[in-house]
Every structure is written in C-alpha cells, then in structure tokens.
Amino acid sequence: MRISTRLLLTYLLAVALVGGALTLAVPRLVRAQLLRSTADQLAVRAQDAGRRLLRVPRTAVLQFTAGVLGADAILVDSNLRVVRVVSDYPPAQALEGATLVGPEAQLVRRALGEGHGVGAVLSGRLGVVAGAAPLALPGGPPVGAIVLFQAVEPLEPALRQTERLVAAWTVAGLVAAAVLASLMSRMIVRRLTAVTEAARAAAEGDLTRRVPEEGADELADLARSFNHMAERVQNLVEGLRRSEALRRDLIASISHELRTPVTSVRGFAEALRDGVVPPAERERYYGIIAAESARLSRLIQDLFDLARLEAGQLELRMQPVAVDDWLRAFADRAGPVLAQSGTVLVLEPPPVPGPWIYADPERLDQVLHNLVENAVRHSPPGEPVRIDRVLDGGEVRIRVTDRGPGVPPEERDRIWQRFYQAPGPDGRKGGAGLGLSIVKSIVEAHGGRVGVEPAPGGGARFWFALPALPPRGPHGPA
Structure with a gap:
C-alpha cells in the first residue's frame, strides 16, 4: 500500500x-x-x-x-x-x-x-x-x-433544532477536515516523492538534483539535509575525479621527469663502460653523470617532501627566528655558489631593526632556496637576484626579485600548482615544476601566505609572508 x-x-x-x-x-x-x-x-x-x-x-x-x-x-x-x-x-x-x-x-x-x-x-x-x-x-x-x-x-x-444545527455543523467540519487531510497527505507525499526522485537520480549518478526547501517543518529539514548531503557527495566525487586526474598527471609527470636524468646517466655510463669515450672526455662524462644523479636525487626528495606536505605529515621544528640574521646566513651560504654560475645574490639592507618569526629554519631555507633557484632560472645571464624583507602590518614579508620576463596575470595562480612550468627567458621550460608548489605548502604549514607581483623596472617579485612575533628587546621576541 x-x-x-x-x-x-x-x-x-x-x-x-x-x-x-x-x-x-x-x-x-x-x-x-x-x-x-x-x-x-x-x-x-x-x-x-x-x-x-x-x-x-x-x-x-x-x-x-x-x-x-x-x-x-x-x-x-x-x-x-x-x-x-x-x-x-x-x-x-x-x-x-x-x-x-x-x-x-x-x-x-x-x-x-x-x-x-x-x-x-x-x-x-x-x-x-x-x-x-x-x-x-x-x-x-x-x-x-x-x-x-x-x-x-x-x-x-x-433543543432538538439546536442539536440538529450543531450536528450539521459538526458533520460539515468533519467533511472539511477530511478534505484538508487529503490535501495535506498529497502535499506530504509530493514533497517526499521529490526527495525520492532526487535520491534515485543521485544513485544513478546525477548529483546535481536538488529538492525544494519549502517551509520550516520536518520535511523542509529533510530537504535541506538531503541537499547538503548531495552537495557534499558532489564535491567529494568531483574531488575524487580531480584527484584521479592529478594522479594520472602526477604519474605522467614523474615518468617524464625521471626519464631524462635516468636516460642520461644510463647513456653516459654505458659509453664509459664500453670504452668508446676518449680519455680526455671521461672527466666531463663523469661530471654529467654526477650532475644528473644529483638532479634525480633532488627530484625524488622534492616528490617525497611534497607528498608529506600534502598528507600533513611533514614535521616542523618550530622556534623563534631572527629574520635578518637568518637572511644574512642564507646569503653567506648561497652567494658563493651562485657566483660560480655567474649570478650575483644581493641582500638589500633592512629598513628597520630585525623582526622575529616563529618557524622551522631548515624549512625556511628550503623555501628561500626554491625561490632563488626559480629567480635564477628565469633571469637573463649576469642579472642579479635580490632578496629583501619588509614589515607589512603584523607580517614579515620576504621578497625575491628577478629581472626575468615576469609572470602574466593569468598565470599568477597556476605557477603554484604541481608540475606547472613557466617558460624561462629563452622560451624553454626548466625544472620539474615542484619548487613553487613546495614553497606554497611549507609556507601555509607555517600559517603564512605566498604571492607574486610585477617588480619595479621589470621582472617578477615572489614573496612569502609569516606572522611577526611581538618584540621584547634585543635578545629575542616576546
């Protein structure tokens, strides 16, 4: 029935x-x-x-x-x-x-x-x-x-006349009540049928169906709950589809990125093994094998770090960090290495005495290293890469500026995605497209944010901002 x-x-x-x-x-x-x-x-x-x-x-x-x-x-x-x-x-x-x-x-x-x-x-x-x-x-x-x-x-x-009138009105009221009951049952069934049809459509894969949320009764609560559930399921399914697409892209990208250094190492190693390399060229072949192995190692480490970041499993050793001291130490380590490749790393003098932040210094080194490496890759040969920091409200903003072609407005969100590679000054793409994605994940794990903007005079200025600690004198934060 x-x-x-x-x-x-x-x-x-x-x-x-x-x-x-x-x-x-x-x-x-x-x-x-x-x-x-x-x-x-x-x-x-x-x-x-x-x-x-x-x-x-x-x-x-x-x-x-x-x-x-x-x-x-x-x-x-x-x-x-x-x-x-x-x-x-x-x-x-x-x-x-x-x-x-x-x-x-x-x-x-x-x-x-x-x-x-x-x-x-x-x-x-x-x-x-x-x-x-x-x-x-x-x-x-x-x-x-x-x-x-x-x-x-x-x-x-x-009295009998009054009784008849009362009985007649009572019967009329009963008939009206029966009609209202029929209308009410039809209305309830209509609203339940709408939920049933939407549920059947969802079971067949159509997650876009929604139920009208009429009134403020229990059926309206049911409709709202169903719509909320359908929206959650739709978002989940779309997320799974995106994840599946990203998984396929990830496998394809990893395969592509790993194939190049592995092919190089294999080819040069076989050439050395077969003795077809002249003695004068052997040292260069050994250098190529070492460089490709290092590149392969960095790629694997980047993939590992990115997977841990996205899974929320990256351990951060948080501590107070004096920003200016940390920037000077980084420039002292990275400057000579970049100078060997013809790039000058310039650390701009801070406008005011140094602020403090609460962060993991090793992970901050990784963030700044990736930003500097990205700036070097997109800068013309011989152009300096500049690092500075400013205070912006309650944040400390560290900025890395290059003299490259800049980032078009339509790409300023895409460059933070995994495996997205923006072309360099020569039009070619470099790297694996993981550096900026790792930067974004690490900074957000610190409670900060990242961004890119045009640099004065041309080029791009990448930045990341972290909350500043209240000052407490010359020896440390509050």
Missing part, C-alpha cells in the same frame, strides 16, 4: 473517530448548557422577585414574574412546604400544600443556605429547569423561598 493511501486512511480514521465522538457529545453538551443557562436565568429572576415579594401582594408578584418569563412559580416556606403554586403544569399543581422532597428540596435548601438565587435542572418527577431564591426581610433570616420553573418538554423542539 502506498504511503499516500496509508496517510489518507489514517487521517480519515482519525477524523471519523473524533467526528463520531463530537457528533454524539457536542449536541448533548450544548443541550445541557442551554438548560443550565435557562436555570441560571430563572435563578436571577427568582432572586429579583424574592426582593419584591415581601413588599407587595404575593400572588401579583408571582403571576407577574411568571408571565414575563414564560415560567411557573412556587412559593415555599422555611419548612419546605409549598404555600402557593402559580402554574398550569399538573405535576407542579399537585405540590400545593405538600412538603418538597428530592431534587426540589435540595434546590430550595441550597438557596436558603447560600442566601442567593440558585439554578438547577430537576430531572425527577417534575422534569423542569428551575431557579430558587430565598425570601427574607432586610437583616432577618429567610422565611421561605420562591421557585421559578419551566418544563423541559415545551423546550424540546428548540
């Missing part, structure tokens, strides 16, 4: 049960309330008649009150004996001279005891609605009571 049918049957069953109970109970409650209201009105009128009865002829007051109300009257003394009856109702006429008992006596006793008018429905031998009130002189005890009553039988047509 479909859920829409079950919902509709459940609603209809609930409506039928509640409606049946209301159809039976409401008319009776209305009937009882009408009778009670009539009795209370008679009690009020009886109290008003009781105040006048001792000042004017009793029969006149009784007849006047009964005539105005369309009710009958009984006058009772303090011993509950009926003194006077003004009524054409035979059961009431039979009470004259008798002593009240049963519900009639209880009504009079309540009026005498409470001192004001009291109404009641007397369903005993009289079958009337009545109101009783005490008779008493000002400041004196009650000397009797007046009872105004009206037979229920003459009220029956009006």
Whole structure:
C-alpha cells in the first residue's frame, strides 16, 4: 500500500473517530448548557422577585414574574412546604400544600443556605429547569423561598433544532477536515516523492538534483539535509575525479621527469663502460653523470617532501627566528655558489631593526632556496637576484626579485600548482615544476601566505609572508 493511501486512511480514521465522538457529545453538551443557562436565568429572576415579594401582594408578584418569563412559580416556606403554586403544569399543581422532597428540596435548601438565587435542572418527577431564591426581610433570616420553573418538554423542539444545527455543523467540519487531510497527505507525499526522485537520480549518478526547501517543518529539514548531503557527495566525487586526474598527471609527470636524468646517466655510463669515450672526455662524462644523479636525487626528495606536505605529515621544528640574521646566513651560504654560475645574490639592507618569526629554519631555507633557484632560472645571464624583507602590518614579508620576463596575470595562480612550468627567458621550460608548489605548502604549514607581483623596472617579485612575533628587546621576541 502506498504511503499516500496509508496517510489518507489514517487521517480519515482519525477524523471519523473524533467526528463520531463530537457528533454524539457536542449536541448533548450544548443541550445541557442551554438548560443550565435557562436555570441560571430563572435563578436571577427568582432572586429579583424574592426582593419584591415581601413588599407587595404575593400572588401579583408571582403571576407577574411568571408571565414575563414564560415560567411557573412556587412559593415555599422555611419548612419546605409549598404555600402557593402559580402554574398550569399538573405535576407542579399537585405540590400545593405538600412538603418538597428530592431534587426540589435540595434546590430550595441550597438557596436558603447560600442566601442567593440558585439554578438547577430537576430531572425527577417534575422534569423542569428551575431557579430558587430565598425570601427574607432586610437583616432577618429567610422565611421561605420562591421557585421559578419551566418544563423541559415545551423546550424540546428548540433543543432538538439546536442539536440538529450543531450536528450539521459538526458533520460539515468533519467533511472539511477530511478534505484538508487529503490535501495535506498529497502535499506530504509530493514533497517526499521529490526527495525520492532526487535520491534515485543521485544513485544513478546525477548529483546535481536538488529538492525544494519549502517551509520550516520536518520535511523542509529533510530537504535541506538531503541537499547538503548531495552537495557534499558532489564535491567529494568531483574531488575524487580531480584527484584521479592529478594522479594520472602526477604519474605522467614523474615518468617524464625521471626519464631524462635516468636516460642520461644510463647513456653516459654505458659509453664509459664500453670504452668508446676518449680519455680526455671521461672527466666531463663523469661530471654529467654526477650532475644528473644529483638532479634525480633532488627530484625524488622534492616528490617525497611534497607528498608529506600534502598528507600533513611533514614535521616542523618550530622556534623563534631572527629574520635578518637568518637572511644574512642564507646569503653567506648561497652567494658563493651562485657566483660560480655567474649570478650575483644581493641582500638589500633592512629598513628597520630585525623582526622575529616563529618557524622551522631548515624549512625556511628550503623555501628561500626554491625561490632563488626559480629567480635564477628565469633571469637573463649576469642579472642579479635580490632578496629583501619588509614589515607589512603584523607580517614579515620576504621578497625575491628577478629581472626575468615576469609572470602574466593569468598565470599568477597556476605557477603554484604541481608540475606547472613557466617558460624561462629563452622560451624553454626548466625544472620539474615542484619548487613553487613546495614553497606554497611549507609556507601555509607555517600559517603564512605566498604571492607574486610585477617588480619595479621589470621582472617578477615572489614573496612569502609569516606572522611577526611581538618584540621584547634585543635578545629575542616576546
């Protein structure tokens, strides 16, 4: 059985049960309330008649009150004996001279005891609605009571008409409730069907389907949860697809990058082994093999470092670092090596006394080495590479400037990607395309950021920024 049918049957069953109970109970409650209201009105009128009865002829007051109300009257003394009856109702006429008992006596006793008018429905031998009130002189005890009553039988047509009206309205309400229940079940099923169809589409591979988030009820929460789940799954699948594409690119790039030095080492080694290299050329062949082996070693180390960085497994030995001292030490180590290849490394004097940062000095050396190596690769021969640092707000920014062709705006984000190789000044690509990716990963692991911008006078200025430590005097940070 479909859920829409079950919902509709459940609603209809609930409506039928509640409606049946209301159809039976409401008319009776209305009937009882009408009778009670009539009795209370008679009690009020009886109290008003009781105040006048001792000042004017009793029969006149009784007849006047009964005539105005369309009710009958009984006058009772303090011993509950009926003194006077003004009524054409035979059961009431039979009470004259008798002593009240049963519900009639209880009504009079309540009026005498409470001192004001009291109404009641007397369903005993009289079958009337009545109101009783005490008779008493000002400041004196009650000397009797007046009872105004009206037979229920003459009220029956009006009561039955009221019951029919109430029953009709109750049935109309039940029909309306059934129609609303049907509409509600259809709306619920429609919204659930939308979730089902979207889930089926997702199971078949369409992760773009979304469910309308209507209202603020549980179904809307379900729709929002489904949409959030679908978006997360879609992002995950797209991420897996990108990862798979990157994995294929990585394998292809690694294969390509490893093939060149391995081929060189193998070719020159076989030439030396076969004795086809003249003695005068052997030293150069040995140098080529050593250089290609070093290149292969660097590539493998870069791949290893990049894998650990992206997996979050690179261990950082963090400590306070004096930036200016660290830059001078780096320039002292790297300057002579670069000078052998015809490149001058220039360390610009700092504008203000040195700041401190919290970092791993060895990893910072790797970052700066990669940036300097990138600048040398893209600079014309003989052009200097400059290093400086500035304070930018709460950051220390270290900058490496070259005199190369610069980086076009459309490539300033791509150059930080793995294996992306920007052409050098001669139009050829160099390196494995891992250096800047490693720079970005290491700097971000330190909580910093990287960037590139045009250098004044031409070229490119690569920079990385790390948070500065608060100063605490000449010997260290706060």
